[in-house]
Amino acid sequence: MSDLTEEISSKSTRELILDEALHCFADRGYEGTSLNDIAAGVGIRRPSLLHHFPSKEALYTDVFEMLLSEWLEGLEVAMASPASGWDKAELVIRAGFDLFARTPDYVRIMRREALDSGVHVGVDLSGFLRPLFDNACAYFTAEMDAGHFRRHNAQHLIITGYGAILTYFSDAPFIDELFNDQALTPEHVRDHCDHVVAFFRAALVV
Amino acid sequence: MSDLTEEISSKSTRELILDEALHCFADRGYEGTSLNDIAAGVGIRRPSLLHHFPSKEALYTDVFEMLLSEWLEGLEVAMASPASGWDKAELVIRAGFDLFARTPDYVRIMRREALDSGVHVGVDLSGFLRPLFDNACAYFTAEMDAGHFRRHNAQHLIITGYGAILTYFSDAPFIDELFNDQALTPEHVRDHCDHVVAFFRAALVV
């Protein structure tokens, strides 16, 4: 019992640090975030933070691996669905929206990582995402070959969809200003999701 | 004449600094770029750089204003064209691709600025872009009302297009890895442009 309590309290501080780090890195980027910022957000001093993580880079890598595992899990479940044709595409798009709306901070970190060419993270990003990408390519190609979808270049099609969906979350503060409203309210996210689904359906389904 | 020579040499150093700063800020962001980096790229010392620009922030703002004026000029010309219907939409999309392919560093800076909510730049970003945004909204709404385009939410439609086009340039290093090829070669840019045009045409044109 005491063992468990200690474990919980230890894990709790660690998780508090991870949560705060996630938020700071998403908000101000790797270079723009100091360990002091994160420690202050948790309510401890920097050396105490470094007691839980050996370095800033290690902390960032841990945050990023949380992101990757969450994305892989969420998207693989959707892509493994037995649905087919447009139903499956819509299912994956909506799963992506759910996932990203739940964790917009992850989206912003991923965007920053893409901009920085992954210099801060030790993991092989493309190695992680390539299977998903190839899987999606194969799916669209098969559906186009079967005549269910209009013919498009599958690779470029996926990049287009990726950009269309992620941008709404990564650039939310910017969109707030253009819309003169909060982009990330559940209503607006649903509206945008419905729009993207309708848009892609119109573009794809014969 | 000697006056002119002096002017030219002065302007030249200033422009070298602006060019190097543009590249560094696009590559590593505002926080990730030091004035030493920029000065070293130009081949002078930091204090000499600060002789031409009063502060890092002022330098960044100058770079960003170059970006804004180039974008406004390029896009306003396209949007002012007398074309109508799909022809005009395609013209604007292709003008955007030309513009962004010519200056991918600008795209990455704009993306970073959207992520950072514009904290580094003193200009009113949404104030600058709102007229373009409203103009595009009005255009699409009119075309949809006239029955030339399928009905979509104009605001979300523009965000979708914005994300689809910009992502290809801002995330180019990332796409390189997924494609196992250089995304920004003229051939690939043209391919992606053709794809986006065909995709949007299929989604929009009745």
Next chain:
DNA sequence: TGCCCTACCTACCAGTAGGTAGCCAGTTAG
């Protein structure tokens, strides 16, 4: 010749970054 100006330099400032050493209170284990 003497003066001002531009563009650069070295040397330095205060502040902050990430990271380390070592102390200390509280808990746990033997």
Next chain:
DNA sequence: CTAACTGGCTACCTACTGGTAGGTAGGGCA
């Protein structure tokens, strides 16, 4: 009861940041 471990702390380090002070080489000009 004591020893060990935990997780926090203060104090310190080095490296580097943006920015300033002061000096200098050299061109234009009266």
